[in-house]
Amino acid sequence: MLAPTSTLATELAPGSVALVGAGPGDPELLTLRAWRRLQQADVVLHDHLVGPGVIDNVAASAERICVGKSAGRHSWSQEAIGSLLVQKARAGLRVVRLKGGDPFIFGRGGEEMDVLLAHGISVEVVPGITAALGAAASLGFPLTHRDHAQSCVFVTGHLKDQRMALNWPALAQPNQTVVVYMGVTGLDTITRELQAAGLPGNTPAALIHRATCPEQRVFPTSLAALPATARDHAVRPPSLLVIGQVVRLLARHSVL
Structure with a gap:
């Protein structure tokens, strides 16, 4: 199994995934690295809780896919999200998984990282304000x-x-x-x-x-x-x- 990649890289590599924390909602609370990854992405898979002001920072050319869950209504299973991340990365795309708050605080970022690493896909984690x-x-x-x-x-x-x-x-x-x-x-x-x-x-x-x-x-x-x-x-x-x-x-x- 691969290990997560260093966060020192300046570019999001084709065929890799960045698990990016979108912060609590205010787009001005995005980190600079999170903003940079949104600008570099070919495709962004985002949650319902990611504010529209945050989504506005995604590159205009990027595909945007809402895979969010809400209380009592799970439109995407966790398995389906993992499969889609693998599919997009294997297609050679630069993938951002945009998650409300921080990916590693009740955001299932650890589960998604495990799936990606098990398939040999490079993963970067960009923390966000929880x-x-x-x-x-x-x-x-x-x-x-x-x-x-x-x-x-x-x-x-x-x-x-x-x-x-x-x-x-x-x-x-x-x-x-x-x-x-x-x-x-x-x-x-x-x-x-x-x-x-x-x-x-x-x-x-x-x-x-x-x-x-x-x-x-x-x-x-x-x-x-x-x-x-x-x-x-x-x-x-x-x-x-x-x-x-x-x-x-x-x-x-x-x-x-």
């Missing part, structure tokens, strides 16, 4: 803080077999920020299990919809009130859940 970092910067609250949180944990609320078998005691630790990706549909379970593991129901929490995008909205609440808050405001994916004392710092901002 949604948690984008949300914190956009709304002005830190994920870690000497007075409030000495650790930060990222977890996914959407596992491969549809279960949410997380290490609840580890997540319920004091002085910790917990960020849950894809957790909106599992709020009842998250609230129940974290409280059962010892995290107080009055722990500050927030639901953040479409972080860094023009339609960004934030809903401060508490751990116990999360399901009711989501219902009252009709919060839908893509939304990020942040739990911990750092959420109190949101109150300093006029965006609420």
Whole structure:
């Protein structure tokens, strides 16, 4: 099996694939390397969560294929995406797989890299700003803080077999920020299990919809009130859940 290629290359080679992080939505948060790969690509396979402003940076001559998945509606299976990446690379094209956030944080980038390397295809990974970092910067609250949180944990609320078998005691630790990706549909379970593991129901929490995008909205609440808050405001994916004392710092901002 090949190893991933170095990110020092200035050009995307024909017959290779770049797994590119599109960031949380704001096109100005693209890295320079991500922009360069979008300009060099012959074909771009992108997710639903990639903002239109980001897609606008794709070279006009490149083929654009949306292979995204959304909650409850998977238009492309992971196997089909992997097969298409292999097919396009073997045709000698310069391929970009454009993924929301960072390819290696709940983006299935590792799975796609494994498929490509197993077929002898060169792979480059271009990191992107993940949604948690984008949300914190956009709304002005830190994920870690000497007075409030000495650790930060990222977890996914959407596992491969549809279960949410997380290490609840580890997540319920004091002085910790917990960020849950894809957790909106599992709020009842998250609230129940974290409280059962010892995290107080009055722990500050927030639901953040479409972080860094023009339609960004934030809903401060508490751990116990999360399901009711989501219902009252009709919060839908893509939304990020942040739990911990750092959420109190949101109150300093006029965006609420």
